[in-house]
Amino acid sequence: MATIFYARVSTVDQNIEHQQAQAEAAGFKIDRVVADHGVSGVSTLFAERPNGKRLFDMLRQGDTLLVRWVDRLGRNYSDVRDTIQEFMRRGVVVRTVINGLTFDGATKDPMQQAVRDALIGFLAATAQANAEAIKEAQRGGIALAKAKDGETKYRGRKPSFTRAQFIAVRDMIAQSAGIGEIAKITGISRQTIYRIKNDPVAAEAALLNWAG
Incomplete structure (x- = not known):
């Protein structure tokens, strides 16, 4: 087997x-x-x-x-x-x-x-709900990044996480993983994980602002 x-x-x-x-x-x-x-x-x-x-x-x-x-x-x-x-x-x-x-x-x-x-x-049902929440955060992040771009060229502080780390954090939060476990696996700070958890739209926007 x-x-x-x-x-x-x-x-x-x-x-x-x-x-x-x-x-x-x-x-x-x-x-x-x-x-x-x-x-x-x-x-x-x-x-x-x-x-x-x-x-x-x-x-x-x-x-x-x-x-x-x-x-x-x-x-x-x-x-x-x-x-x-x-x-x-x-x-x-x-x-x-x-x-x-x-x-x-x-x-x-x-x-x-x-x-x-x-x-x-x-x-x-949770898998589908998480996917819809992710899409909503992405749409919000894109809109926020465009709004900031229209106001000023200032991009803010460079994110302390990569997109791969952001995706990993986002997925593990959706699966109810603990903050300590996420930090250990992704290698980023607990404070950063809390920021991503509390405002995924802003995290998405920050990545988009610094893309390329």
Whole structure:
């Protein structure tokens, strides 16, 4: 029985190696890594991705599909829910690195099934809600950067974080990771993380003002 780690990155600022290292640091033994590059979790369904589609053929009953979090499967409620349910129907166990969640179809107890399915639905809805919040922050950041550009050429203080770090902080905050854990993984200060958490629009605008 194999454990296949699936990673999805939608931009060049995201890093598959980082996702894999985080999984291995959490104690997971990975037999194979499968990844989709440049794929949006919002607009591209899991079964329509080149390697997402392959996983339905690769994974067998008793195998484990490991992902950093459910948002790697997608950021659409129905897609995430249906994907996890389909893997469970095939006897594949789905596990997450963050929060250490395990989903399988082994239980026949209706109460346990109801609790499991409710949790899957909640996480799928959270993945979509987080995606919508990120888009809103991006739109706000772009608008703020344009407004400041129209007023003055002064760009303010250069951000103490890169876009890759910003993305990592934003995603881990969405997954309820602790500030100390985020600081350890990203290498940026707790104060900076709090600033990003409290005002993601301003953080986005600062990155845009200093782009290039």
